[in-house]
């Protein structure tokens with residue numbers, strides 16, 4: 001290994017940060033003020049401005065942990081690479097890593113929040129080229145159960161006029177102006193989260209005319225780009241003349257990779273084509289005690305579902321049926337027999353049509369599963 005004689009290579013002019021970063025192997029440098037620095041040209045001096053900028057951009061966000069990324073002005077990284085290759089220096093911290101650490105330390109000090117590189121609540125991109133900081137927040141997942149009155153659809157539907165394009169009929173939203181659980185939840189959650197980018201997952205569905213009684217039907221909503229990360233356990237939203245109420249709400253630790261299956265109790269009001277006899281009722285009770293039924297799904301494999309119990313009473317042709325069914329078994333088809341066998345129609349040997357049904361109790365089977373759970377969130 002040949003000795004490096006000072007002066008054998010032209011001395012680079014570097015600021016104290018950039019010279020300090022080159023390690024013990026490096027030859028002495030001319031230490032100069034930042035703006036004269038060969039590598040950074042003074043960019044490192046703007047670190048305090050950057051973490052002040054980041055602090056300003058972070059103000060609307062609620063977070064516990066953050067990460068910092070850095071974009072350098074064009075040429076900075078290249079000049080450091082050039083210097084290191086000319087002087088055969090390796091292994092030292094790069095300017096990018098150093099700047100990210102300095103910005104992170106500044107943010108940590110002013111906010112008291114911690115750095116988490118793997119799963120930060122918010123990621124801050126410090127763009128030193130433009131002198132700005134961009135904040136993106138990790139999505140949150142909220143679980144809750146809703147109840148609803150009759151006359152409120154579960155999901156918002158596309159506008160019938162424009163089919164989603166936006167028109168005067170739908171005030172440019174692309175969605176039908178009609179009460180829905182989804183619309184009610186969106187409005188409320190926007191207020192809690194400060195973001196309207198939401199994706200809903202429902203554990204089953206019901207009719208617009210169905211009432212959903214407590215404890216309610218579970219749902220999960222992913223809110224992207226949230227400013228706030230904690231939503232209330234309970235809240236209500238006025239919809240039309242009624243109330244959509246949410247309870248049992250909680251933040252999930254991360255995106256669920258598996259959603260529980262469920263079973264539900266329903267009260268069905270139906271009409272038979274001919275008078276229902278007491279023997280028919282007894283037959284219904286006997287046939288649907290933990291019975292399996294097959295649901296032929298078009299373009300899909302048939303689904304085998306469980307009917308746990310059926311209790312029915314008849315007055316002439318009118319029937320009221322209390323049933324407990326597996327999630328995914330459509331109530332109306334279970335009554336009419338369309339694609340479902342055995343069905344109420346099949347057992348009573350007379351055509352039965354469902355007029356309406358209410359959801360009385362939804363019970364989850366199994367648990368949510370999550371891909372990755374941060375250790376510090378298991379305490380919640």
Ligand SMILES: [Zn+2]
Pocket residue numbers: 014015016017018019034037038039040041042044
């Ligand atoms: Zn420098």
Ligand SMILES: [Zn+2]
Pocket residue numbers: 159160161162163164165166167168169170171172174175
């Ligand atoms: Zn429209």
